[in-house]
Amino acid sequence: MKRAALALFLLLPCAAAARAADPVESFYSGKNIQLYIGYSAGGGYDTYARALARHMGEHIPGHPNIVPQNMPGAGSLRATNYLYNIAPKDGTAIATFSRGMAMEPLLNPQATQYDARRFTWIGSISDEVSVCAFWHSTGIRTLADMKAKPFTVGGSGSGSDTDIFAIMLKNLLHLDLKLVTGYPGGNDVVLAMERGEVNGRCGWSWSSVLSRSRTMLDQKQIYVTLQLGLAKHEDLPDVPLVSDLATDPNEAAAVKLIVSRQAIARPFAAPPGIPADRRDALRAAFDATMHDPAFLEEAKRSDLEVRPKSGAEIDQLIQELYASSPAVIALARQAIKQ
Numbered sequence: 001m002k003r004a005a006l007a008l009f010l011l012l013p014c015a016a017a018a019r020a021a022d023p024v025e026s027f028y029s030g031k032n033i034q035l036y037i038g039y040s041a042g043g044g045y046d047t048y049a050r051a052l053a054r055h056m057g058e059h060i061p062g063h064p065n066i067v068p069q070n071m072p073g074a075g076s077l078r079a080t081n082y083l084y085n086i087a088p089k090d091g092t093a094i095a096t097f098s099r100g101m102a103m104e105p106l107l108n109p110q111a112t113q114y115d116a117r118r119f120t121w122i123g124s125i126s127d128e129v130s131v132c133a134f135w136h137s138t139g140i141r142t143l144a145d146m147k148a149k150p151f152t153v154g155g156s157g158s159g160s161d162t163d164i165f166a167i168m169l170k171n172l173l174h175l176d177l178k179l180v181t182g183y184p185g186g187n188d189v190v191l192a193m194e195r196g197e198v199n200g201r202c203g204w205s206w207s208s209v210l211s212r213s214r215t216m217l218d219q220k221q222i223y224v225t226l227q228l229g230l231a232k233h234e235d236l237p238d239v240p241l242v243s244d245l246a247t248d249p250n251e252a253a254a255v256k257l258i259v260s261r262q263a264i265a266r267p268f269a270a271p272p273g274i275p276a277d278r279r280d281a282l283r284a285a286f287d288a289t290m291h292d293p294a295f296l297e298e299a300k301r302s303d304l305e306v307r308p309k310s311g312a313e314i315d316q317l318i319q320e321l322y323a324s325s326p327a328v329i330a331l332a333r334q335a336i337k338q
Contacts, residue, residue, distance in 0.1 A: 024281045028062030031092060035068045036083060038076025038097035039156070039185035044208030046070065046185070048125050048266045048304060049096045052286075055295040059285035064092075072184040075157025076101060077111070084114035089271045091278035094122060096268050099261040102318055104159040107258070107333055111158055117322060120270035120279050121314040123286040126305045128207050128265040129229035130161055131239070132169075133222045134200035135193050141223040143240050146175055154189035154198040155181035161203030161261070162189060165228050167336045168258055169202060173245060179338075187212070193222075202226070205265060206233055211303035229262040254332040257324055264314050283311040 035053050039045045046068075053066040071079040076097035087093035102116045132153075134140040140151055146169075155163040158181075166179045180198050183189045189201050190213060200222075209217060209224075216222045227233060227241045242259065246252040270282060289295050290308040299306050309317075324332075 022061055024277050025061035027091070027278065028060055028064040028281075031062070031064045033057070033060075033064050033066045033091070034087075034093050035066050036071045036079045036087070036093065036095040037068055038071060038073075038079035038095065038101075040072045040188060041070055041185075042212075043185040043187040044205050044212060045076070045096055045098075045266065046187075047208075047211060047302065049268075051295065051298050051302065051304060052125065052268070052289060054298070055292050056285050056289045059288040059292070060281055066094075071095075073157070075155070075160030075163060075181075077104070077157060077159050080104075080159075081113045083269065083271055084119065087271050089273050091270065091274045091282065094268055094270045094282070096266065098160045099124075099264050099267055100159050100161055100164050102264060102267065102314075103257070103261055103321060106322060106324075106329060107164075107336055108159065115272075117315075117318055118272040120272060120274050120282075121311040121318075122268040122270060122282050123290070123311050124264040124268070124309040124314060125266040125290070126207060126307045127263045127309060128205055128305055128307070129227050129231075129233040129236070129262060130165065130203050130205050131209065131224045131228065131236070132165075132200060132202040132226040133204055133209065133224045135196075136221050136223065137196075138199040140199060140225065143225050146177075146225055147173070150176040150178070151199040152178045152180055153200050153202050154183055154192045155179050155203075156183045156185055156189060157181060161205075161228075162186065162201060163203075164258065164336050165203040167338055168255070169226075169242075171335045171337065172251065172255065200225075203228060206235065207265070207303070207305040210305075214303065228259055230256065230259060250328060250331055253324070253328045254335055257321060257328060257332045258336065260317070260321060263317060264309060267314065279311075286311070 037049045053068045057066045080097045080101045083095040105112045153166050246255045
């Protein structure tokens with residue numbers, strides 16, 4: 001027993017040295033990670049990002065602080081380009097931006113300065129359905145109303161759900177709609193709807209409706225008319241799904257390509273080329289946060305859906321989408337062309 005105790009005593013400094021020599025822990029200890037949010041404060045992306053920032057650092061070796069910073073502009077294209085081209089590639093910068101940014105180089109290549117396949121994808125907090133919803137005084141309460149009446153919807157810039165989905169509906173379903181774009185974020189579009197500047201919003205995440213605008217829904221100030229996603233949300237069994245409206249196979253495939261962004265509804269990424277061990281640490285920390293009781297309790301209090309996808313799953317999805325046939329890609333591009 002004495003020999004065993006002595007051996008254990010001699011091993012303790014080695015174990016401590018091994019922990020101290022952990023390069024990821026050594027790198028992150030005492031550091032901040034900047035989390036760039038591609039939209040203004042108060043919207044869904046901002047709410048999700050700040051919730052993640054309060055918990056994820058506890059799961060990263062060295063326990064760095066994660067500091068949120070809003071960087072709105074062009075439907076989050078500004079933050080996306082910044083992350084890819086300018087942000088430090090050492091693991092101290094991450095960002096969240098429109099889920100559509102992953103497909104933007106495919107659908108609108110001239111407007112982008114990045115290759116979505118090269119981002120270091122960390123994970124997505126949720127996959128979800130977006131909706132079209134209209135202010136009660138407009139008289140638009142159903143898809144039939146959308147087809148029968150002209151209307152305006154608000155948008156937040158090229159590549160954002162609000163813009164892409166509105167243009168797709170105009171071109172594919174031939175709806176008489178006008179897109180008023182340039183708002184800094186989704187919350188600003190909702191305020192514009194309340195002020196009467198626009199009639200509604202298409203590309204409004206259902207989770208954001210529940211977490212940020214539940215009172216409007218409960219008091220029937222807004223009406224949900226259409227779902228934009230790959231499958232219906234269980235909360236909305238009687239609201240039509242946009243993919244059900246496409247009859248031609250190529251048209252249906254193009255719609256799927258456009259709305260597949262919903263599978264990575266709340267994405268987080270780091271720049272290309274960060275060291276592999278830090279990439280793995282960030283991905284592992286994200287996955288651990290998705291099962292962290294404290295994070296899940298906060299998400300529940302805020303009505304935030306948590307149905308996560310890992311960074312590896314996002315990589316796989318993006319590779320599949322970029323393998324779409326030229327005919328489907330061309331049709332999808334045409335469908336979102338203003």
